[in-house]
Every structure is written in structure tokens, then in C-alpha cells.
Amino acid sequence: MLRPLGPGDVEALVAYRGRQDVSRYVPFEPMTRELIAERLAGPWVRTELTGEGQALTVGVELTGTGQLVGDVTLFWHSELHRGGEIGYVFNPEFAGRGYATEAATAVLGIGFEVLKLHRIVARLDERNEASAGVARRLGMRLEARLVRNEFFKGEWTTELDFAILAEEWADDR
Structure with missing residues (x-):
């Protein structure tokens, strides 16, 4: 289940983001409790995207246990070009x-079906084979x-850029 992140998620987030x-392979160092609490009071509190330059981060919870196992972020890069980016941890x-594929699929749905984005990319370190596998499964x-x-x-690192267009998304549904 996707849901907003909240103050009660600090320990679960530290368990993997720390x-x-x-x-x-991601653009942050291991996160402390303090930094996670700060993010939960700021950028991660957003529950909708209303304009370009914003990001929506949602928690991924196991429905059977209520345990937070990850999070997925959708970045809205351009209103004019209707472009976005997805990331997952x-x-x-x-x-x-x-779980990552299922959750990222739902977030791509938000990007294409709600925001009407034209194109969503995933940029990742070439060595992150698990992340590349998720992108391909998406x-x-x-x-x-x-x-x-x-x-x-x-x-120096090598970047892989994956992408999917709205019409490709619709054809796969």
C-alpha cells in the first residue's frame, strides 16, 4: 500500500536509509534519525504535486503487517514538456x-494518469543492477x-537513463 510518510516512520526509514x-548508488549519504525527522517535517510531508519542480515521496507499507519497507518518489520536472522522474529506495x-516494482508501477500511474505527464525517466548508477531490473520490469x-x-x-560513475512514454504506459495497461 502507498501512503504518506509521517513522524512514526523514523525508525523504519533509518533501518534502510541509514x-x-x-x-x-543514490544521491544521499546514510541518513541519521535527525535528518529523517527533518525531512518528515518538510519535503516528505507533501501529499500532492501542484506544479513543476516539486517531488512527491510516498511510503510503501505491507498491508498484512503495516511495516514500512521502502519509499518511491515522483519528481515533476517540467510542466511545458510534461516530464518527470521516478526514484525508489x-x-x-x-x-x-x-514490492519495488509494484509500488513504482502505482507511482508511474500517478504521473501518467493524474498529472498527465508525457515522459518519465529513471536515472541510476550502472552498478545498481537491482534498480535497473526494476526499471526494466516497469x-x-x-x-x-x-x-x-x-x-x-x-x-567517476556511469549513469543509465531509462524512460517510458505515456502512450507506452497506456499500451502496457
Whole structure:
């Protein structure tokens, strides 16, 4: 189930966003309780997107247990070009069960069906094979491999850019 994140999620978020292995390929360092609490009081409190430049982060909760296992973010980059981006972060203890694909599918639905976006991308580190697998299962195609294009966390990294268009999304439904 997708739901807004709240103050009661601090410990669950620290359980995965505070891990070095989880933050290795994403644009944040392991997060502290204090930083997560700050985000929960600010940018993560948004429950809708009303204009470009905004991001919506939702928690992914197991319906049977109520346990938070990950989160998915939809970025609205351009109203004119109707472009967005998706990102996802999950607790590795729940890997391989399809939760990331299921949750990201629902968030793509928000992007295409509610916001009427034309194109949504996923940008990721080439070494993050699990994330690339999710992008492929979402029906996203690999459009670019940018070799050593970014100096990221002390090293040159290669970026993979995946994308899906609204009409491709509709055809897959």
C-alpha cells in the first residue's frame, strides 16, 4: 500500500536509509534519525504535486503487517514538456519480492494518469543492477549509457537513463 510518510516512520526509514549499502548508488549519504525527522517535517510531508519542480515521496507499507519497507518518489520536472522522474529506495531485507516494482508501477500511474505527464525517466548508477531490473520490469527502456559522466561520491560513475512514454504506459495497461 502507498501512503504518506509521517513522524512514526523514523525508525523504519533509518533501518534502510541509514545503511551504507543502500545509499551507495543514490544521491544521499546514510541518513541519521535527525535528518529523517527533518525531512518528515518538510519535503516528505507533501501529499500532492501542484506544479513543476516539486517531488512527491510516498511510503510503501505491507498491508498484512503495516511495516514500512521502502519509499518511491515522483519528481515533476517540467510542466511545458510534461516530464518527470521516478526514484525508489527499499529495505534490502525485503528485496526480491516485487514490492519495488509494484509500488513504482502505482507511482508511474500517478504521473501518467493524474498529472498527465508525457515522459518519465529513471536515472541510476550502472552498478545498481537491482534498480535497473526494476526499471526494466516497469516497461522502461534503456535510452542512454553515460560513461563516467559524473563525479559521484569520490569516483567517476556511469549513469543509465531509462524512460517510458505515456502512450507506452497506456499500451502496457
